[in-house]
Amino acid sequence: MATSRRVARVSELIKREVSQMLLTDIKDDRVGAGMVSVTDVDVSGDLQHAKIFVSIYGTPEAKAETMAGLKAAAGFVRSELGQRIRLRRTPEIVFLEDNSLERGDRILSLLNRLSQEREANGEQEAEEAGEE
Numbered sequence: 001m002a003t004s005r006r007v008a009r010v011s012e013l014i015k016r017e018v019s020q021m022l023l024t025d026i027k028d029d030r031v032g033a034g035m036v037s038v039t040d041v042d043v044s045g046d047l048q049h050a051k052i053f054v055s056i057y058g059t060p061e062a063k064a065e066t067m068a069g070l071k072a073a074a075g076f077v078r079s080e081l082g083q084r085i086r087l088r089r090t091p092e093i094v095f096l097e098d099n100s101l102e103r104g105d106r107i108l109s110l111l112n113r114l115s116q117e118r119e120a121n122g123e124q125e126a127e128e129a130g131e132e
Contacts, residue, residue: 007043010087014050015041017084021077030069039098043091050091052077053098063097070095 019038022031035057042051054070056063074093082090 011041011043013085026073028069030065051094053096055098055101
């Protein structure tokens with residue numbers, strides 16, 4: 001078992017290298033269909049598996065196409081990581097879509113709408129109290 005500090009360092013290295021690969025090295029046209037960014041990398045304690053969370057901006061069709069391209073490129077990404085990062089064994093790579101940014105955006109819009117409704121109700125109640 002690797003120490004938690006080592007797991008965190010390997011995770012950051014993988015995140016940086018995969019981000020760089022997305023910009024320059026992955027030639028699959030499907031990956032370019034949506035704007036992709038690596039949001040997080042979760043490496044197992046034994047450094048054998050890595051879940052790479054990606055955020056994809058675009059239409060649902062572009063997201064599905066991009067995920068298909070990323071899954072097809074997983075072998076290439078793993079071999080490139082093996083060359084770029086010095087590890088005894090290169091972890092198995094799995095790409096997962098991260099919807100947390102969209103969820104956060106939706107929650108913020110709901111909170112803003114609630115706030116506006118409360119302000120509108122407060123003004124309405126004040127007007128009614130002034131009429132009496």
